[in-house]
Amino acid sequence: MIELLLWPLIAGLVLTGIHAYFGLHVLARGVIFVDLSLAQVAALGLTVAILAGHPVHSEAGYWYALGFAIAGAVLFAVARPYESALPQEAVIGIVYAVSAALSVIVLDRAPLGAEHIKQLLIGSILTVTPADVGLLALLYGAIGMLHFMFRRPLIEASFHPHAAAGAQRRAFFWDVVFYMSFALVVTSSVRIAGVLLVFSYLIVPAALAGLLAAELRHRLMLAWGLGSLLTAIGLYASWTWDLPTGPAIVTAFGAAVALVALAGAARRLTLKRIGILASALAMLTGLPLVAFPHMDQPWLDAMEDVAPVLQTAFLDPGERMTRTEAVEAIDKARAELARLSALDQDVRWGKVDMGAEQTERLRQYLAGKSEISAGDQLVLRHLRSKARERQRFGLGVPLLLAGASGLYALLRRS
Numbered sequence: 001m002i003e004l005l006l007w008p009l010i011a012g013l014v015l016t017g018i019h020a021y022f023g024l025h026v027l028a029r030g031v032i033f034v035d036l037s038l039a040q041v042a043a044l045g046l047t048v049a050i051l052a053g054h055p056v057h058s059e060a061g062y063w064y065a066l067g068f069a070i071a072g073a074v075l076f077a078v079a080r081p082y083e084s085a086l087p088q089e090a091v092i093g094i095v096y097a098v099s100a101a102l103s104v105i106v107l108d109r110a111p112l113g114a115e116h117i118k119q120l121l122i123g124s125i126l127t128v129t130p131a132d133v134g135l136l137a138l139l140y141g142a143i144g145m146l147h148f149m150f151r152r153p154l155i156e157a158s159f160h161p162h163a164a165a166g167a168q169r170r171a172f173f174w175d176v177v178f179y180m181s182f183a184l185v186v187t188s189s190v191r192i193a194g195v196l197l198v199f200s201y202l203i204v205p206a207a208l209a210g211l212l213a214a215e216l217r218h219r220l221m222l223a224w225g226l227g228s229l230l231t232a233i234g235l236y237a238s239w240t241w242d243l244p245t246g247p248a249i250v251t252a253f254g255a256a257v258a259l260v261a262l263a264g265a266a267r268r269l270t271l272k273r274i275g276i277l278a279s280a281l282a283m284l285t286g287l288p289l290v291a292f293p294h295m296d297q298p299w300l301d302a303m304e305d306v307a308p309v310l311q312t313a314f315l316d317p318g319e320r321m322t323r324t325e326a327v328e329a330i331d332k333a334r335a336e337l338a339r340l341s342a343l344d345q346d347v348r349w350g351k352v353d354m355g356a357e358q359t360e361r362l363r364q365y366l367a368g369k370s371e372i373s374a375g376d377q378l379v380l381r382h383l384r385s386k387a388r389e390r391q392r393f394g395l396g397v398p399l400l401l402a403g404a405s406g407l408y409a410l411l412r413r414s
Contacts, residue, residue: 004126005235008245011128011136012235015193015201016227018140018185021147023206024219025158025178031088034076035186035202037096039195041072042187044099047106066187073179080175125193126238126245132192139188143181154178159216197246201227204253208260230256242341272410279406286399293388293396300391314390315383323383326376333376
């Protein structure tokens with residue numbers, strides 16, 4: 001695991017270092033989606049390079065993307081003084097929508113267009129090389145040094161725009177410097193991490209740090225720490241559950257935001273509010289079960305996975321035995337499929353030698369093996385449907401009555 005994830009982790013730390021800093025500026029300027037928009041403009045440049053016959057990771061593709069991104073950066077800098085008449089977020093949204101539409105049009109004319117779109121969105125951070133990480137570190141280090149040398153006017157332009165507005169030409173110059181350096185960072189990052197992961201690195205650590213610290217220096221240190229920790233968690237989840245690496249890291253960032261939001265909401269809850277929420281939740285879960293028992297009930301499905309007795313209590317002895325046999329058959333099929341999938345991964349990574357004919361047989365067997373347990377799944381769905389009819393009165397009605405009576409009592413007291 002360490003050999004495979006070491007360089008993606010280092011790449012994530014490098015991306016965190018530069019994007020967390022720019023994220024603080026972006027949040028201060030109120031241009032939340034500027035990164036997403038510039039990334040999409042860079043992606044448009046890359047699609048034009050693909051249509052012109054250049055590979056995705058070629059130098060020509062990079063310069064195409066950088067040229068388009070710089071043009072977008074200059075446009076944002078020019079539009080900022082006119083924010084009172086045309087909000088900058090509107091300009092950013094328009095640029096993003098038009099760039100995305102043009103990218104689809106261009107890739108529609110290119111071979112493997114759908115695959116290119118997927119790669120632009122999720123990137124390929126798992127396949128990053130030491131040379132890629134070294135070049136990124138040098139480039140971002142140079143940009144970081146530039147911003148450190150001119151930190152006062154750049155911070156003033158982002159965090160104190162009214163003070164900088166007195167010298168219009170000077171403010172416009174530093175806006176151009178900020179957006180052009182930002183475009184260079186985004187263009188370089190998108191090639192490795194993809195549009196979605198780059199946006200997450202920019203916004204999430206800076207936003208969380210803004211909730212937890214007041215001073216700019218403390219926010220930056222906290223954003224670096226959070227970005228690094230969440231990158232490691234996303235990579236570990238990707239390895240453990242065999243998930244796409246980029247989306248797994250993005251999901252880790254999203255989970256962190258959700259946890260912080262829930263913690264903030266929990267701090268403002270009183271016992272009365274908790275009672276009202278619990279009563280309303282009981283009504284909202286009980287009513288669909290009573291009215292539409294055969295409709296999807298995700299909350300009940302999740303609880304039955306954790307505690308199967310919630311379903312088996314509503315089945316007769318013969319149905320319970322049938323369910324047990326189906327579950328055992330599915331577990332055996334999944335274990336065999338996991339073993340063969342691990343063997344397939346070892347063959348792909350060169351850890352196990354296997355002939356071409358055997359490899360193809362393994363691939364075909366894996367493709368068919370996943371369908372073997374379809375009959376057992378059908379049996380489980382039939383038994384679940386039977387249980388739902390009985391849970392309507394055994395669970396749904398008590399939940400509905402308890403929620404309604406609790407809500408009535410709490411609201412009447414107020």
